[in-house]
Amino acid sequence: MPLHVPPAPAPALRTVLTALGSPTAVREARTPSLRAADGPVTPELPLPVHVLDPVTAEGVTATRLAGWRFLIHSGGRTVAAAETRLTPDGWTFSHFFEGPYLASTELALRQAEALPTAYQPRLLSVPSLYMLTLWLHGDPAADAAAGHPGPADLLVPLAPAPPGIPAHRPHQVAELLPVLTHRATPVPMLGSPA
Template identity: 65%
Template structure:
């Protein structure tokens, strides 16, 4: 299997397990698939969640910062939700449960990535300015969770993707960054006639 899932920090794992053990937290999530699950809820496939810093034109590859860990929550063979943790001054803590189209899309992208011939460390990369989430396949398996994007890394945009970016089509980081830079650049100021 070419995917090398990193180990999430133990406090992040414990915080998700505690949230899953809390009927109040599970029912407050308001995801029918989570609250109606008949069986044990199991957190799996932890993915470090990074946010892409604003991209400056001509500045090379953007930086990314680790903001949390996202766990897929399974009930039997079905992914029913995701649980996200965040870093606090006291360490890793449960943040919230997630649902929606990114769940199935993440599962699909992980299967896609698992079929690639090269080994990768999967992560999630959020591009908030475009409401975009990608499976980020980092090529250096020895890098820790704080590693930065590399030109040869692969991004698989998750569905729904912004217009003009095909979901589930792998892109090299170096090829997708110019498009993101163009999309995130501020619109030129309109000149007014005097």
């Protein structure tokens, strides 16, 4: 079933296009593949990046939109990614990068395309576990900037995933989210030894 990739906010896309058009921004990026790209580069597959905030004292988790990530293509392949973030003044370009999450994201998106249900792809970052998942939101028409992982959603850990959590295996939210929140919850100190 096809994925329903949400459109990125026009100002976020403009900031990426401006950065790609800036020789200084591209030259100073720590992305050899982007600097070596031969021919035109284009931002594609915009994905909203949500962050799983720390668990509250009541055990409640929350997510918030942190930015939009674009895969940068050149010559039919992904050479880098560009990330934007929302500031009080609006959308701004954050940085270019490359690394294992690019190939992992592409693999997870290809796997998701083969699923029998339509989803809206998003990214869910779990900073306390140094983890990134492809969040397949069950409502393809939903506002990509809002929401919390729901019962109809799938989470696909991207490689490299934390030990004990298999990468590229779709998990129901009810299966994986409790594991993530448990691992991300700090262990209370029992007191100092006497």
